[in-house]
Amino acid sequence: MSTAIVSEITGFSTHDGPGIRTTVFLKGCPLRCAWCSNPETWIKERMLFFHEKRCTGCGRCADACLHGAIKPPGAEARVDRARCKLCFECVSACLPRALAVSGEEWTIDDLFRRIERDKPFYGQNGGLTLSGGEPLSSPGFARELFERCKRAGISTVLDTTGYAPEETVEAILPFTDLVLLDLKHMDDAQHRRWTGVGNELILANAERIMATVPTRVSFPFVPEANGSDENVEATARFAAEKGVEWVDINPLHALGAAKYQGLGMASPFEDLRIPTSDEVAHVRDLMTKHGLQTTIGRMM
Template identity: 35%
Template sequence: MQTGCIFDIKRFAIHDGPGIRTTVFFKGCPLSCRWCHNPEGINANDEIIYRENRCIHCDDCISVCSLQAITNRDGGKIINTEICDLCGKCVDICPSTALEFVGTNMTVSEVMGEIEKDTAFFDESGGGVTFSGGDPLLQFDFLRKILEQCRERKIHTTLDLSGYCPYESLENIQNLVTLFLFDLKVYDEEIHRQYTGVSNRLILSNLKKITKNENHVIVRIPVIPGVNDTEKEIDNISRYLSSLSNLREVHLLRHHNLGVSKYEQLSMPKFKIECFPEGKSDLKRIRTEMEKHGFTIKIGG
């Protein structure tokens, strides 16, 4: 039976599409944005999270690890992910759930079971289910099967995506997705590569194609101080978006640093998280600039 890796399911979400929504978070993302506030969604593989606030410092985890992969550091624990074989003994022995695996392998019917618990709220509010992550398209076959079942049950579906995927994948599922929330980070290719780890040419090309086909697409821009809030970037993004067919709505997402602590919890030194100053970007100025290009701009999403 096919399974997919889900790292969270949030109910009563109101920012990921219309109405009241259930948001299903898929594990694995092709980008590693330095401002990512869901770093547990980046790695497609299993990993262990350590929450220091739950730890009672019994050191049972250190004793049980035959590979000496978990050690003390700065008053907490750190796992050497180069050595750890994810045997799970430390997770099992931990008396306070300070150590836990991130992500659960679920079948399509298990995910549908979770979604269908909330259909009364969807019907009442015009809501539905949102697939987010990570990037759900990294688990394409699994996602498609869930989308098919949502279509059969007439559940509104929103797909939050990075756009970094073969266009054929988007083409294949476009008739099953009611709303695309398409993330656009940076227009300048080098800046995009520097802050996300990949070129944006495929993303820009996919966005152009997907908006041609009468799909309902909203572009979401996480506004990152000093990265994409400059006059030049906003102008370039606006001009590019103006060239697309059928794009009417853009959401500007305010940056926050709430995910920073998770990087340590996940022992993720290889990902270069950065703290960007919160509240520094003038979102109202950016909204005014972008409105000149004829878009409906919403702050928040």
């Protein structure tokens, strides 16, 4: 049976598509955006997360670890990631839940039942939003889940970077009601610099998606990376020419900094600047100049 590793399931979401939605975050993403606030979704495997503020220093985790990967209280880095084998014995031993597993394996059947449980709250517009990570990194799972939802009369929204093979995109679109599509940078070299991949495939898929399914563009506004007037206007022109009506402007925030710490990773946010309200307003003006309607922070 098809399975996938799920990072998080958020019920009663009101900002990941129309109406009340259940948002499922799948693990796995081929991009490495410099501003990513969800590093726990990069790889499909489960990960060990350390909530430092919950730790009481009892030492039970160190006693339980079979590989000597847990350092004593007071050590600068409590988890030796190089020695950790992800057996998660430390998680079972941690009573205050300072150590936790990031990611849970779900079957299609179990996840669909979880989504269907919320169906009475969806009304006419609500339903499932599949996000990530990049949900199309689990193509068969994503398509089958959407197909089941459509058969059950549940609305489907795909939140995607657009970085996936053409055949993967074409296979899921017939079962998709709305796409929330990230457009991070219109210049290929700059896109590669800031995300680790070029944008040629993304833009080709964007045209395919916009011609097939109602689409809202998500623009992650990071002043140093993509905030030039030239890039903002190029993004707006591309969207408007393809018939897109709405752009969700998502200004950079540093809410994901604690996730990097919990995963033993260096936070990127010290090198990036949170945009001012005036800068956000300016981006919004440039977008609306091209006939686009906008929201700040994807509030629908």
